[in-house]
Amino acid sequence: MSGMAYDPTAYPAVAVTVDLVVLTIRDDRLCALAVRRGERPFRGRWALPGGFVRPTEELDAAAARELAEETGLTPAQVHVEQLRTYGSPRRDPRMRVVSVAYLGLAPDLPVPLPGTDAEAATWMPVSELEGADVRLAFDHAEILRDGVERARAKLEYSSLAAAFCPAEFTVAELRRVYEIVWGTEIDARNFHRKATKTAGFLEPTGETTTRDGGRPALLYRRGPAEQLQPPLTQPRR
Template sequence: MDDDHWKPPSVLLAVDLVILTLRGASLHVLLVERGVEPYLGALALPGGFLRDQGEDITAAARRELSEEAGLLDAPHLETLGVYGEPGRDPRGRVVSVAYLAIAPRLPEPVAGTDAAGACWKPVEQVLSAGVELAFDHRRILVDGVERARAKLEHSPLATAFCGDTFTISELQQVYEAVWGVKLDPRNFYRKVQSARGFIVAVGPTRRTENGRPARLFTAGPLHVLHPPMVRTAQAVCEDPEGPAA
């Protein structure tokens, strides 16, 4: 092609955010209700276009999270991927940089700018056939959830969703919520204990609902789980706390 006649394509750059947290016993995602076209009234991931050429991409993601959902103290954001297939946005050629955050105890969102509403929705409900998401946000959400599930396999992230001290059963509930499976308590206990430094036993035991004592733990110094907590869906057996102290 003759460089003298070449013109750069017209491409818009946007950001989208997959923000995940645990609420109750299930994994939730932050969604906004679009207040403008296209997809007026549809649910979508928070996000939007860069404000100008001088705005940093990550800064734009944090700005959109603040403007659309009122999350001023945004959790740590990591790059999830880049989505730029032609036709993904009816307004033109749009390339989006997606970010992921999974954090405990995130506040209720407050809608702003071009969002008519903002809320936490159970991931399982959103990914069911009954919930439509704008643009290609379903695909981005699926990728984000899978990344979050993989992070629990290889890192001690799950302990951040527990209290300062917790039981094996409470830690297992975090894994079940994020992975969306039921885990065999005995196998889970063995896997946790095999990753030395993952958790550390502390303090006195705690009485469970069935009256049995359960050993208390706190997060250990480990940053990478070895061996990893590989996902398995298994039948639930008795003794949900594993071996007693």
């Protein structure tokens, strides 16, 4: 309070960490990066990648460092945004730890390499990580849930879905991203009309491909629009 002397004994040290919800699509499933902890606490349990912020390190730099250590990628190659902060007093049994969580999205991410304090690292379907058979360490189940919900919501009003696609993609491939992330089927004709009519969302390349099967399909790239107007509303599941 203003005017009161500062008493350092009344304010014990608080550590700061970053945790990463890194999502990609593999084998037609929404997957998150998970690491098996090799140290206490929660040794042997699956967790989200992350670590302590160094004393002279900015938060974004710490998140970029952890991302590079686990995937070999940089924020220039992956869409990364700050998710939220988690500060429950008992979220870490070692001491008071406040975590700043980040959400990362990208297509075809490489096989991860575990960091120095992890026994293993893998891409695991979100449905399995959220299932009853997996107990994530710390409060990472909550962080994962918040990250997935952020991704699902942002697909409605932003061009974020294109972050799951290669540089050039078909409307069918883009629609499949929405179906996988939202967990529901989408009417193909209605989606094609909305996606191609939304100003700034997609830019035609003038090229076609037959990789979807059937007739040649037009290839598109991500347009300049960050916000979609009108939004692509999520169907009821």
